[in-house]
Amino acid sequence: MPRLAAGDRREALVEAALRVMGRDGLAAGTTRAVVAEAGMSLASFHYVFASRDELLAELVRRVVGRELATATAALDAAAIDPAAGPADCLRAAARGYLGHLEADPGAEQLMLELTLHAVREPDLRPVAREQYRAYAAAAAALLERAAARTGARWRGPLAEPARVLVTLVDGATTTWLVDRDTAATRATLDAAVDLLVARYAVVPA
Structure with missing residues (x-):
């Protein structure tokens, strides 16, 4: 070689x-x-x-980077109605992510497994914390991009809706990994976007 x-x-x-x-x-x-x-x-x-833990941290960055790239590409390609605020953008991003999940469920199952394992293994907790910091940063980037495309803004610190978005997508991901019901998960993500936008988005008049 x-x-x-x-x-x-x-x-x-x-x-x-x-x-x-x-x-x-x-x-x-x-x-x-x-x-x-x-x-x-x-x-x-x-x-x-230096260690397997360093490799795991790199795996987290790689998977989250791919998730963000897929969701961002879907958001950017979406036909949107700016008057509707960022909901169309975020629904498109969510569907892009769902496509990624369907295409590579093993990677997402690994991320879930890593999180649960880290809860019991103190040495791995820094990796799990980095995982969720990366999720939050990716969510914030999508929220900023959706707002920029539509002229909307977000109420309060961006960290708040970003955390909500991570939590909602986390739940949808886990449920999909169990039942593999893509249509139901798509509907769940659409509803999650509507709730998030209603609570946090300020749409220009």
Whole structure:
């Protein structure tokens, strides 16, 4: 195998870890399993990651980044009525996210598994906190983008509706992972957007 630059090794190991853990679960993602999936040695892993926890933190950033990119692309492509405020934008973003969830449920199941595991494992709590900071930042970015497209603004600190959005999407994601009812989840997300906009959005007259 050709010698890879450190950044390329890191990238390959992250993608290998996502495949292993998305397919077989968090516990299956040992360093040995990850390097075997990537076709690398343990030395290659320790050259670019100080620990498995560092790899998990990178996985969180990767998955949240993909979620945000998918939702943002859907928001930007949506045909909207600015007079309706940011609801159309956020519904489009939610549907983009739902498409991501359907396409890669293993990644989202891994994020849920990581959260629940971290509740019992103090050493992993920083990873879970980083996970939810990343979720909140992604939600805030979507809210800002939706407001900018429609001329609306949000009441109070943006952190408040961002937290509400994260909580609502979290619940919808978990429910979908259980029942795989996409139509019902789409309706749930639409209702969640309506509630969020009614509570927090200020639409220009």
